[in-house]
Amino acid sequence: MSRTVGQRGGSVSVVGEGADKRRGRNETEEERADRKWGELIQEVRVAQTGVQILFGFLLTVVFQPKYATLEHSNQMIYILTVVLGACATGALIGPVSLHRLVAGRRVKPQAVRWASRMTFIGLVLLLATMTSSLLLILRVATHDGWVPYLVTGVVLWYVLFWFAVPLWTRRRYTAR
Template sequence: MTEQIRPDRYTRRDEDEGERLDRQWNELLQELRLAQTGTQILFAFMLSIAFTNRFQDADTFTHDVFAGTLIATALAMGLFLAPVSFHRIVFQRRLRDRMIPIAGRMASGGMVFLVLAISGGLLLAIDVVTSRPVALVIVAVVLAWFIGFWYVLPAFVRRTSATAE
């Protein structure tokens, strides 16, 4: 389902469609810069864990959580970098109106994998300092917190704002 853009939404800012697309692209790039940096640091950290002696002696559960977390981190990083590649391939083809919604979906997908990666990394760390059941409960609460603030609250604000217009 595509969102319908009403002309008055961008003319109120005294910008034409090209300027609106430029602004949206720049806003997306700013968001991606934040997300990419954190994800790349998490990915590097995750890669280093596999080569520690303590990790080599860990149980199957820990290895499975690690593998899932590493994969989620790689997928998040890939989706956060994908708009850059996309832009390079379609650069100067006058496709920004098609590129921005697709790049936005890539960024949203990256956020889903990032929240999974953060949860997995947290589970690996908390599992070391508490019992596994306590670690699972803590991670479930943190995951619910992320879902609430990253998805539920914005969806609520968007829905209530749409009905107010």
């Protein structure tokens, strides 16, 4: 017979007669995969919206009259930015395609792991797309020598909030 002793941060400690303390959710591998899939899809929706708006904007730039007057180096940055945006879009839409193609095949735990990897790659590509977009915009808007420093500062800001804080939180609060 087991009973709930306490609840902390969403995890439950269960003590049974002669049983060891247990932390975490009492769910099967399939239930965990379903929960993680739902969480992942919500996260992907946010990132997809951002990358699709940015990518759509980028696609229009080449059709503007000013594009022809850009320096060759700025045109190359633009082309790189569009390619990065296309790759980010593909990586962030990938989990949807993966889910659709493997639905009903009893591989949801594996699909969740792959979708999670695709999402992480998509976020890294989104960071690269935003970095090159910012670089291009600031190079065209101003010719000041401080542009690379400003872009570096913004990239560090993204890295702090997209990767460093989450990794620190994971390390700090993950139960051992």
